[in-house]
Amino acid sequence: MLSGTGALNFYDEGADAVRVRVPAKINLHLGVGDRRDDGYHHLTTVYQAISLYDEITIEANERAGIHVELAGEADHVIPVDDRNLAVAAVRLLAVHAGMKPHVSLRLRKRIPVAAGLAGGSADAAAALLAAARLWELPIERDELMNLAARLGSDVPFCLLGGTALGLGRGEQVRAVPSSGQYHWVVATSHGQLSTPAVYREVDRLREAGEGSYAADASSLLVAVRTGDARSLAGEVHNDMALAATTLRPEVLQVCEAGEADGALASLVSGSGPTVLFLARDQHHANALAGRLRMRRIAREVHIAHGPVQGAHLL
Numbered sequence: 282m283l284s285g286t287g288a289l290n291f292y293d294e295g296a297d298a299v300r301v302r303v304p305a306k307i308n309l310h311l312g313v314g315d316r317r318d319d320g321y322h323h324l325t326t327v328y329q330a331i332s333l334y335d336e337i338t339i340e341a342n343e344r345a346g347i348h349v350e351l352a353g354e355a356d357h358v359i360p361v362d363d364r365n366l367a368v369a370a371v372r373l374l375a376v377h378a379g380m381k382p383h384v385s386l387r388l389r390k391r392i393p394v395a396a397g398l399a400g401g402s403a404d405a406a407a408a409l410l411a412a413a414r415l416w417e418l419p420i421e422r423d424e425l426m427n428l429a430a431r432l433g434s435d436v437p438f439c440l441l442g443g444t445a446l447g448l449g450r451g452e453q454v455r456a457v458p459s460s461g462q463y464h465w466v467v468a469t470s471h472g473q474l475s476t477p478a479v480y481r482e483v484d485r486l487r488e489a490g491e492g493s494y495a496a497d498a499s500s501l502l503v504a505v506r507t508g509d510a511r512s513l514a515g516e517v518h519n520d521m522a523l524a525a526t527t528l529r530p531e532v533l534q535v536c537e538a539g540e541a542d543g544a545l546a547s548l549v550s551g552s553g554p555t556v557l558f559l560a561r562d563q564h565h566a567n568a569l570a571g572r573l574r575m576r577r578i579a580r581e582v583h584i585a586h587g588p589v590q591g592a593h594l595l
């Protein structure tokens with residue numbers, strides 16, 4: 282919790298509070314190209330938003346500044362200053378729109394932190410949407426997407442949600458046709474992985490002749506159009522998986538355990554260390570999650586479905 286938060290006691294009840302819910306993202310396909318001159322990597326990715334949510338509430342405050350309160354299971358170290366992407370998002374929008382950012386932000390985190398699920402980016406997307414509504418800004422979706430891209434590569438997708446192709450450094454997103462629902466078991470890890478560190482490991486492995494480059498995403502895009510989990514299982518891919526498992530070999534053990542327990546596919550989520558398992562249906566996801574919990578190899582085992590909508594007002 283940040284700075285003298287006594288004034289936030291009435292917060293839950295605030296009549297003018299704006300609440301936004303935002304999903305975690307996973308990458309069904311994550312093709313990492315070479316490092317660009319600006320230090321980012323060319324990406325071809327297919328994102329999917331899944332039903333693990335953070336919630337942000339924003340309210341006008343008489344005191345100057347952006348005051349953050351963390352709610353829920355915030356047992357991770359989450360910065361409450363400008364290093365927090367939600368705070369950065371409110372500040373960016375305030376500068377853009379000429380507003381004074383005198384607000385309280387309440388962050389209910391359920392998306393695991395530094396887990397490859399874009400939790401920080403999700404909060405930034407939610408904060409942009411919430412502040413735009415609080416200040417009643419006549420802002421176009423495209424304008425919001427441009428601001429989102431300035432905050433982080435995954436932030437535009439967190440606004441968009443659904444299933445989408447991501448190009449550039451991941452920030453150029455467009456929805457792709459997808460049918461049905463996929464059921465995922467999400468196994469988080471006791472450790473964390475820093476995204477830049479995993480990208481550096483991708484480069485290092487490739488320089489050592491060990492890394493590979495994904496084929497394009499076309500067959501995966503065909504699979505998501507059919508809505509058939511078995512077809513999708515054969516197509517999911519992540520170019521960062523080798524780097525993540527090199528840095529954290531236990532991630533590989535989690536993948537193997539889920540496959541032995543009957544998952545259709547295992548997939549490292551983004552830069553890891555979370556591992557995703559694709560299930561046949563909800564029932565299968567429940568059974569798989571139960572088996573994985575009994576093994577006690579994951580920090581937490583969640584069940585989620587996708588695609589779901591991006592950041593939205595409650």
Ligand code: C5P
Pocket residue numbers: 320321322323324432433434435449450451476477480
């Ligand atoms: O865009 P975002 O701030 O989320 O990226 C965090 C870090 O991940 C970047 O600073 C960069 O090191 C790495 N990154 C990358 N290529 C991308 C996206 C992120 O190298 N396409």
